[in-house]
Amino acid sequence: MNAPLAIDVTGLSKQFGAMRVVDGLNLAVPRGQICGFLGGNGSGKTTTMRLLCGLLTPDAGGGTCLGRDIRRDAVRLRREIGYMTQRFGLYADLTVAENLLFVARMYALPTPEARVADMLARVGLHDRARQLAAELSGGWKQRLSLAACMLHTPKLLLLDEPTAGVDAKARREFWDQIVDMAADGMTVLVSTHYMDEAERCDRIVYMASGRLIVQGQAHELVARSGLSAYEASGPGLTGLVRRARGMAGVESATIIGGALRAVGTDEALLAAAAAGLAAPGVIWRPSPPRLDDVFLHLLRNEAPSP
Amino acid sequence: MTAFSLARFWAMLGKEWLEMRRDRGTVMLTMLLPIIQLFLFGYAINTNPHHLPTGLIAADPSRYERGIIQALTNTDYFNVRRYANEATMDEALRRGVIMFALKIPPDFARAVDRGESPDVLMEVDATDPTAVGAATAALEAIVPGAITRDLPVRLRFPPPPAFRITIHDRYNPGQVTALNIVPGLIGTILTFSTLVFMAMAITRERETGTMETLLAMPVTPIEVMLGKIVPYIGLGYAQATLILLVAYFIFDVPIAGSLPLLVLCLGVFIACNLALGFTFSSLARTQMQAQQLAQFVLLPSLLLSGFLFPFAGMPRWARIIGEGLPLTHIVRICRGVLLKGNGLRDVTPDLWPMALFALLVGVVAVRTYRTTLD
Numbered sequence: 072m073n074a075p076l077a078i079d080v081t082g083l084s085k086q087f088g089a090m091r092v093v094d095g096l097n098l099a100v101p102r103g104q105i106c107g108f109l110g111g112n113g114s115g116k117t118t119t120m121r122l123l124c125g126l127l128t129p130d131a132g133g134g135t136c137l138g139r140d141i142r143r144d145a146v147r148l149r150r151e152i153g154y155m156t157q158r159f160g161l162y163a164d165l166t167v168a169e170n171l172l173f174v175a176r177m178y179a180l181p182t183p184e185a186r187v188a189d190m191l192a193r194v195g196l197h198d199r200a201r202q203l204a205a206e207l208s209g210g211w212k213q214r215l216s217l218a219a220c221m222l223h224t225p226k227l228l229l230l231d232e233p234t235a236g237v238d239a240k241a242r243r244e245f246w247d248q249i250v251d252m253a254a255d256g257m258t259v260l261v262s263t264h265y266m267d268e269a270e271r272c273d274r275i276v277y278m279a280s281g282r283l284i285v286q287g288q289a290h291e292l293v294a295r296s297g298l299s300a301y302e303a304s305g306p307g308l309t310g311l312v313r314r315a316r317g318m319a320g321v322e323s324a325t326i327i328g329g330a331l332r333a334v335g336t337d338e339a340l341l342a343a344a345a346a347g348l349a350a351p352g353v354i355w356r357p358s359p360p361r362l363d364d365v366f367l368h369l370l371r372n373e374a375p376s377p
Numbered sequence: 378m379t380a381f382s383l384a385r386f387w388a389m390l391g392k393e394w395l396e397m398r399r400d401r402g403t404v405m406l407t408m409l410l411p412i413i414q415l416f417l418f419g420y421a422i423n424t425n426p427h428h429l430p431t432g433l434i435a436a437d438p439s440r441y442e443r444g445i446i447q448a449l450t451n452t453d454y455f456n457v458r459r460y461a462n463e464a465t466m467d468e469a470l471r472r473g474v475i476m477f478a479l480k481i482p483p484d485f486a487r488a489v490d491r492g493e494s495p496d497v498l499m500e501v502d503a504t505d506p507t508a509v510g511a512a513t514a515a516l517e518a519i520v521p522g523a524i525t526r527d528l529p530v531r532l533r534f535p536p537p538p539a540f541r542i543t544i545h546d547r548y549n550p551g552q553v554t555a556l557n558i559v560p561g562l563i564g565t566i567l568t569f570s571t572l573v574f575m576a577m578a579i580t581r582e583r584e585t586g587t588m589e590t591l592l593a594m595p596v597t598p599i600e601v602m603l604g605k606i607v608p609y610i611g612l613g614y615a616q617a618t619l620i621l622l623v624a625y626f627i628f629d630v631p632i633a634g635s636l637p638l639l640v641l642c643l644g645v646f647i648a649c650n651l652a653l654g655f656t657f658s659s660l661a662r663t664q665m666q667a668q669q670l671a672q673f674v675l676l677p678s679l680l681l682s683g684f685l686f687p688f689a690g691m692p693r694w695a696r697i698i699g700e701g702l703p704l705t706h707i708v709r710i711c712r713g714v715l716l717k718g719n720g721l722r723d724v725t726p727d728l729w730p731m732a733l734f735a736l737l738v739g740v741v742a743v744r745t746y747r748t749t750l751d
């Protein structure tokens with residue numbers, strides 16, 4: 072199976088009760104890409120991943136992962152997909168090595184012990200092989216989960232908020248590993264709320280209320296957003312920020328890194344607002360819009376999540 | 378900080394109340410279980426059972442027979458039915474179809490008429506002493522006077538005992554309660570361990586989040602089910618062995634029948650519990666719920682199986698429910714095999730309902746198991 076798209080679904084829909092959690096989703100991810108999956112809480116990211124690996128049955132729509140139909144071929148698909156659940160999904164009362172060995176045997180890998188030893192070394196869990204999973208800290212737990220879903224060298228990796236609640240160093244190392252694997256041709260769909268992680272992706276998909284809102288490379292999203300930003304530095308910014316929020320053309324105003332950042336969709340209105348907010352010693356400068364401006368803008372403008 | 382703050386106490390109470398209200402299922406069950414218990418204890422359980430099935434064989438037809446049957450019936454303790462030969466009546470007693478077997482010897486009428494006070498043998502299934510105790514007492518008090526008015530006039534005054542009843546306690550001659558309870562306990566303990574543990578096996582995985590990982594792996598339902606069930610079969614047998622050892626060496630429970638037969642029957646019984654437990658496990662969303670579902674089977678099983686209270690004393694509806702519970706059958710089989718030496722043919726009437734139960738519930742278990750999270 073060598074379809075050019077690792078994920079190719081159309082009209083994917085899933086409803087829980089009366090709530091349409093995934094609503095006519097079209098998603099196409101080329102092989103070998105790292106695709107960042109973004110969206111507010113409850114926007115349907117987890118549900119989408121579960122649909123993609125056959126853990127949930129779509130109410131409507133469908134398509135393929137790795138060229139296999141997600142409805143009919145779910146069982147065979149599971150051998151080729153690695154899925155890391157949002158919540159820690161391994162056995163707390165087994166040790167690191169025991170957990171991995173169990174998973175290796177589940178996939179009927181030819182030499183499970185060797186495979187596990189290999190993986191332990193690769194993700195740096197070697198010293199903790201005999202530790203109970205329950206006793207691992209958040210960062211190590213995530214690493215163990217990643218190791219578990221990569222043991223069978225899947226062609227498609229679905230990672231559901233793999234770095235939530237993990238410190239910056241562990242996050243960095245985790246991502247180095249993901250990028251490393253993608254270089255070997257693995258396709259990765261990874262949901263995250265972190266901008267620095269989103270920026271490391273080949274492509275970003277943004278979801279809201281079960282629908283795909285925008286997708287593309289990070290710089291494309293910024294360019295297409297039509298946002299402008301101004302930054303002010305100087306004294307008395309805390310007083311200024313409250314005034315800025317009431318001005319026409321200012322969609323958001325917040326103090327970041329000692330500067331007041333105002334963002335809006337109308338360049339002219341925003342410039343006028345900046346001029347109106349002049350104060351002694353305060354200097355306003357136009358600033359290039361950033362990815363987080365884009366996502367905050369998207370989050371603000373979507374229907375309130377249920 | 379004060380030692381006791383009424384405000385904090387109220388806050389605590391309020392929070393508990395909110396949590397209780399959210400957990401409707403549990404609250405409903407805590408209300409429902411005592412109601413069920415009350416009805417079962419109030420209406421179903423009777424430690425002084427009447428209308429016990431009684432077999433009768435008369436070697437020769439005699440005019441006293443009708444009087445004896447009448448007298449037995451009048452006590453309200455005995456429901457008499459006739460048997461054609463001793464072999465079938467013995468078998469009926471062994472299988473628990475009848476609890477008393479009355480044998481009127483040859484030449485009974487002539488011996489009575491001659492004033493010889495002949496012996497009549499009443500065999501009693503003493504497996505469960507409480508079930509037959511009161512009836513046996515009534516027997517001794519009432520029956521010999523029963524045929525007085527049929528006697529030839531010369532024998533009526535002064536009335537010697539027209540005949541004597543010899544009571545022969547079978548299977549548990551000392552009427553030791555432990556001999557009845559301990560074999561019954563085997564099934565009861567197995568129900569606790571296998572049913573309750575199994576009911577939580579899948580729910581635990583779902584609650585802790587490991588089920589999602591498991592389902593995302595290429596594992597088939599049958600592998601998961603067997604993988605979950607087999608350890609509990611082992612556990613069940615280990616437990617049964619332990620109980621049997623203690624029963625034999627400490628409580629002097631005899632092993633009159635065949636152990637392999639008992640092992641086979643216990644296997645079927647364990648299968649019943651595991652199938653039921655697995656079904657509960659698939660239905661329940663939390664371990665708490667799974668346990669409560671198990672409670673719903675445990676309670677009637679304890680009360681209606683004949684383990685604690687005589688089965689014969691229960692009203693018809695309770696016996697019908699009882700027949701549907703695997704514990705009822707395994708209690709009978711354990712008592713039958715251990716105390717009465719019952720063989721395969723004797724236990725078949727209790728073996729096939731269990732097998733059917735295991736099969737039907739097994740199908741339900743397979744059907745309710747989900748390979749997705751839908």
Ligand SMILES: Nc1ncnc2c1ncn2[C@@H]1O[C@H](COP(=O)(O)OP(=O)(O)O)[C@@H](O)[C@H]1O
Pocket residue numbers: 087092110111112113114115116117118119377
């Ligand atoms: N099994 C389920 N039953 C009912 N509602 C669900 C279920 N799974 C998810 N939801 C609801 O669907 C919405 C989307 O959930 P999810 O896919 O987890 O979003 P995300 O991962 O983007 O935060 C949420 O509002 C959630 O409460």
Ligand SMILES: [Mg+2]
Pocket residue numbers: 116117118157231
């Ligand atoms: Mg999620």
